[in-house]
Amino acid sequence: MAVLCAGAAWAVPWLLGPLPTSLGVLLSIAAVLVAALVGGAGPAWVATLLGSFAVVSHTSANPVATAVLEIALFLSVGGLVALLAGRRSNGTVAPPGEPLEARLLRSLGDAVLATDAHGVVRYLNPAAAQLLQCPEQEAIGAPLSQVLRSRPESGSFPTIRPPTPLATWSQWPRALKRRDGGELPIEECIAPLKGRDGEDPGAVWMFRDATSRRQLELERSRLLEREHAALGEAQAQRERMESLFTQTPAAIAVFQGPDHVCSLLNPQARALLDVDGGAIGKPLRDVQPAMDPGMLSLLDEVYREGRPFSGREVPLASTSPYVTPALSRQQRFHDFTWQPWRDARGVIQGVMAVAVEVTGLVVARRAAEDLARDLREAVQARDEFLSIASHELRTPITSVQLQLQFLLRAAPATDPEGAVSLVHRRVESTLRSMTQLHQLVSTLLDVSRIRAGRLDLRREPVDLSSLTQDLVSRVQEDAAGARCSLRLMVDEPLVGSWDRVRVEQVITNLLSNAFKYGAQRPVEVHVTREGDFARLCVKDHGIGIAPEDQARIFHRFERAVSQRHYSGFGLGLWIVRQIVEALHGDIRVESRPDAGSSFIVRLPLESAATVDASA
Structure with a gap:
């Protein structure tokens, strides 16, 4: 093919007579291109070599520098064409007259490998040779066990296990050991070969690189794990919230819409309203027809205006177990709050009500107030007594002081022997005691007056x-x-x-x-x-x-x-x-x-x- 193309490029100028030198060079380049397209890299190199002689003969009459330049240009173009033809064929140039099926198998992006009934490799396409890092000449005729290297846990390869009648791609990639020591995840599909007489001549193994799929599967697995963990946490949180909602010692209710339809009622709210689970989905007016109209009006206002309302120590009947047993239902007291319930956009959807039983606190406070009132009355009575007693005692004490002072002046200071008389000492001591008593009574009187603000x-x-x-x-x-x-x-x-x-x-x-x-x-x-x-x-x-x-x-x-x-x-x-x-x-x-x-x-x-x- 190369000789034919080069000869045609040399003979055309000889047959047609003298032609421009550049036309001969172009005909030689065209001969190289035709040889590369038809025969591949080898014929292209031969056509380049033969064409160079034709170029030399055509440019012999030109100056030396011009001839050298034209020869160098031709050799560069011819060599480039031959290299490109070699890369295109990739060392697997189909021989002339190769069937269309074989060319299709070579052009497939998936790897194809065929074995006979004894596990000997009889065919592999370029994609298989590239993934296995094994040249076609080395793999053909070698046992599959020498060509393939897989991890032990990945199982056996197609020829060792019975081929499945239905060829399907594997759901999970497996690792294929490569000659460079790395591992390549692959997807595979195995199909048996059937002869014309029904014999089993071997199997076809198709496989492809599953690296991207494995990464996607791993990412999917991680996402599924996170999703499962999030769902588990959400479920646990929901159970905790439900437990808190049902066990909290406060009545919690959610009413929806302007009719205050009962959406949520915990056990304490049901006991407070004296209803069962059938109240869900019904308006509050139907559930509690005897409810105070003033309370319903306040509930309407909270829903309409969007302002919360709180009440303290409101007397309400209740059968809740979280109340003081010693009091009757008519003596229950609650602190309650009505809060507007808004959605994510801030639109009021209903009203949330929370009521806390405070009957015990009310009773204790009233008892403390009664005790404090009794104590104040007792202290007031005591202060009045001290004031009256101190005032009444001052008069006789003052009289006694005057009498003692008179006796002290009348009594002789000394006895006949010149010592302080006994009467004088006794009167003086008694006078000091009375003075202290007078000061004490005055102090008590001042205390009672100050306490009384007088x-x-x-x-x-x-x-x-x-x-x-x-x-x-x-x-x-x-x-x-x-x-x-x-x-x-x-x-x-x-x-x-x-x-x-x-x-x-x-x-x-x-x-x-x-x-x-x-x-x-x-x-x-x-x-x-x-x-x-x-x-x-x-x-x-x-x-x-x-x-x-x-x-x-x-x-x-x-x-x-x-x-x-x-x-x-x-x-x-x-x-x-x-x-x-x-x-x-x-x-x-x-x-x-x-x-x-x-x-x-x-x-x-x-x-x-x-x-x-x-x-």
Whole structure:
């Protein structure tokens, strides 16, 4: 074929006479193309070689450079055509006169391999040779077991097991070992070969690369697993929600539409409405015809307006097991809420109702209110008794004090031997006891008055400096008895509109505390001006007060020391604070343990205009 094509390309110019040189080169290139199309790569290379001689003969009359260029161009084009023809054939060039069936098998994209009855490979197409990585010349005539390499668990190959009468593609890929050590997932289809006389000459095995299918199957399996897990979780969540919905100790109901059709009712809601499962799908008005019209109107308003409504301690009848058994159905109380039920677009679909049984809380609260009322009445009765008793006791105590003072002055101070007489000592001791009793009764009377809000104040212009000087001079004897020196520092007259008796009570209580807890150390009293306030400071150097106790000592019956070592009821500072605050002043303490205490009282001063008007 190559010789024929090259000869025709050389003879045409010789027969037709002198022709252009380029026409001879083109005829030689055409001869190479015809040889490549008809015969393939081999004839194309032969035609290229023979054509080169024809080109040389045609270009002999041209200059050397031009002739070399034309020869090089021809060889390049011819070689390129031969290479392309070789790639096209891929080493499997069908011999001339090959049947159409064989050409079709070679052109198939699926791999085809045929064996005889003894398992010897008799045919494989180029696709099979490529997937098996085995050349056709090496596979033909070799046993299938040598050609194929598969994983043991993938099973045997077609010729070892009986061929199935119906050829179908396998549902699951299996792994095929390749010569490079890798594994290739393949899909396969096996079909038996039948001779003309019914004999079994072998089998045909078709297979193809299933990598993409395997990836899709794996992805599908993962998706199915995730879907199964999601469905399982959704089912478990649904069961949990259903369990919570049915077991929650609250009545939950969902009503749909303007007619309030019962869509969901948990057992507690059914007990509250006194209905069974047949109420589902029925309007609430039909289920509860005796329901309060006001409640239904509120339900309509919630659905229409979209605003929730809540009710507290609403009396409703109920047969729910989550109620207080000691009460009748007419005494049940519920806290309930009606909430609009909206869909994903925000459109109101119905109303969700939640009712919680609070009968026990209502009963307990009412019992506590009754107890508190009884307690207030008892405390009020006690305060009234203390007030009356204290007031009634003051008169005889005052009378006894006067008699004892008269006896003390009338009784001789010494006996004939010059010692203090026994009568004088006894009367003096009794007088001190009566004075303490009088102070206790006054304290109780003040407590009852303060508790009742009847602390009367008789305001008048009072000079705090002068009043303090007078009181300090009167308690010198008490200071000496407590072995505390008393020092007073006063700057100027400080006049305010105060109750003289109550201010005396404040100063006396603070001085008494200073003597009691001063540890026989000096007590200092300072009266100064602080802006628009008169400032009174009583400072001792005694046991002091811990920081955590400084706030509570101004409360009733509160003490910062042990009652075993110090007497008292813990009422003095509380009364002082009440009096100071009633006079629109304030009181505080500055102290540290074992460093003494300073009680500071501030009382508002009168302006100059007020003082002149009072004068």
